[in-house]
Amino acid sequence: MTSSFPRVAIAGIGVTEQRKSLGTSTLEACLSATKMALADAGMSVHDVDGVMARWPGPGGTVLKPGSVDWAEMLGIPVRWVSDTYPQGIPAVLEAAAVIGAGLCNTVLIVGGQAGEFSGNDVAPYTRPENEFVAPWGAFTAAHFAMIAERYLHLYQVDWSRFATVAATIRNFGHLNPDALMYGRGPYSASDILDSPMVASPFRRLDLCLANEGAAAMIITSVERALDSPAPVVEVLGGGCEWFRQQYVGPARYEEVGMIGEDASRRAFSQAGLVPSDIDVAQLYDVNTFEVVRQFEALGFCGQGEGIDFVTSAGLGLDGRIPTNTDGGLMSFSHIGWGAPSLRVVEAVRQLRHAGADRQVPGAETAIAAGAGAGAQYYNVVLLGRSRANQAQS
């Protein structure tokens, strides 16, 4: 089967230091990530003619979202600008679409956060001020918790079995010198189950971080990417689903529990792959439950069978499907609107075989995902180490 998906590649990746507090602005962190991604791609800013980013200010226009302010600051004319919802996978897929349509050639995706919230508060984006949510003390983790509680009620699964998932992902972060939680483990399942309860069934170590940093990617045609120094990583397919605006109406398991199923079916079909072909997964681990749910929605196992699947398959480096090899959102970093790009970046590292100690040997295909059931939207991308690499060498 010949795929109609555009032949594009992730030619550059750039990730700043990820810290609780960076001591800089969002704009400056994003600029740093941009420069790193361009250098990684072996490109100059003048090669960029598309920008997918949110303008954080200071300065620039009052006409939101102000993505074109990036062109102004970077001193380049552009052929396409967009503020995608959110950064990360929807941006990669939009870049593929516009490059494939010939609307532009090379897209910069950048996002992150710095200097926006203090260390101890819950990040602003996790507590939306909606009139039918905020007054009752609901927040992101609570929405996801109610999805998880409903799932546990329906499938009668023992929650303590989920702790291994958090321990495995956190142990990746424990070994990753760039992770916020580097050296903070190793973790056992009982460490997860002994951590303080936040919103049942989630304990502190079931939940992701909220911190500062930025990430950038350069997307271009496979042909152009062959000029970049690193092995070419191709976008093989993808898909997105938005059921409702996040954190306004109640998120109900029966409505959104399998969100991502449709998107991933389309992605696998475009790529000509099936879940068992995937060598490494970079899922959106906002909490332990979501990792398990995503394996169900992505078609790795049946609905309600997620914990059996991850337990028998194994998510560690020696497992069948190594997952969130940088430590994920739980242990590596979660930078708000920029966080989804981090999952893609780690997938690219693995497919370049640049994963150092955490490299999945011989990884050829990866899946990366963003958002989750509690947020009522989801997105997925399939990536592959390009055959063009061999043709070239």
Add this chain to the structure above:
Amino acid sequence: MTQSPSAAATVFSQPFWQAASEQRLIRPWCAHCQISFFPPALCCPHCLETGWTWIDSSGIGSIYSFTRVFRAPVAGFETPYVVAIVDLEPGFSLITNVLESNFDQVRIGDEVEVDWAGSMRDLPVFRRASAAGRRTS
């Protein structure tokens, strides 16, 4: 929970909060579709008609799902507290609180009835029907 941060009402939700200040729970109702929807919006999401109205809710529902919150997102909430999704009439569900001194007894499927709480404005919250029954007996 006690203190409740206010979030601005919209032109669509003002009647809901006005009724709440009289401790009446009301819901959007589309006569065309014979169903409720929530949150209130310009049009019914089933038929896109803008001519929907507000009618009373029975205030009796059941717990669809819930979570026990031990760490509040902002200052002003007394922990622990229960955040729940309560299903009322078809199409009408609320994110709310279940007030229950014995936390561990809350279950999915429990029947609940509306009560009113909140220090900054009247908020619909819920109590388990069995708990209410015990109080009066």
